[in-house]
Amino acid sequence: MEEPAKEKKSVASRGVPSKESMFLPPHDSPLIRSFQDKDENPTRNTWDLGEVSTFIFPKQYQDKYHSIASAFLALLMKETKVEGAQISQFIKDNSISKATFYNRVLPRLRRVGMVKIHRHTIIAKESKRKYRPMSVHLSKTFGNYLSKIGDSWLAIVDEARSKSDQQKRLQTFEDKKEQ
Helix, strand or coil, X not given: CCCCCCCCCCCXXXXXXXXXXXXXXXXXXXXXXXXXXXXXXXXXXXCCHHHHHCCCCCCCCCHHHHHHHHHHHHHHHHHCEEEXXXXXXXXXXXXXXXXXXXXXXXXXXXXXXXXXXXXXXXXXXXXXXXXCCEXXXXXXXXXXXXXXXXXXXXXXXXXHHHHXXXXXXXXXXXXXXXX
16 A cells, blocks of 8 residues: 655745844935935944944844943943952843843844854862853954845946946947947
8 A cells, every 4th residue: 555645844934033134224214314315325434333333133023132232332332351359340230130131132232243252161269160261352243244145245236237328329339339
C-alpha cells in the first residue's frame, strides 16, 4: 500500500520581526528634517541624537524606549565608554526598569551597531569565582552599515542614469548619421 505524499507545511509570513526592523518614515515626512535639496543633493545639516534614535525606537510608537535610548546615548556621547557601575547609576537616576534597559533597549542598540558591549572575565583569587563585568562603548558600525547601503544605492542609480544617457547619445548619433 502506497503512502500519500506528505505536504510540506510552512509558517505564514507575518512580516519582518520588529526586533530586526528599523523605522523609516517617508523621505518627505514632517517627522524628519530635510536631508536633500530639490535636485537630490544632500544638505549639510545633520540630525541630532534624538532624531537619529527615532529610526531605532520611533517616538510615536515606542516613546519610553526612545527616551531611554536617547538618554543613554547622550551619556555615552559624554563618556564614550561606560562601565557596569555607571550603567546601574544611570538606571537608578532615571528610574528605569532594569528589564526594560537590559532586555529591550541595550540589545537593540547593540544589534543595530550603535554600541559595542565588551565583557571582561575576572577570576577572584579567594573564591575562584568568575566575574564578567560589562563595558559599553560607542560604535561607528551603525553609520558604516547605513553608509554602505546608501553608497551602493547611489552607485546603482548613477550607473543606470549613465547607461540611459549613453543610450540616448548613441541614438542621437545614429539618427544624425542616417540623415
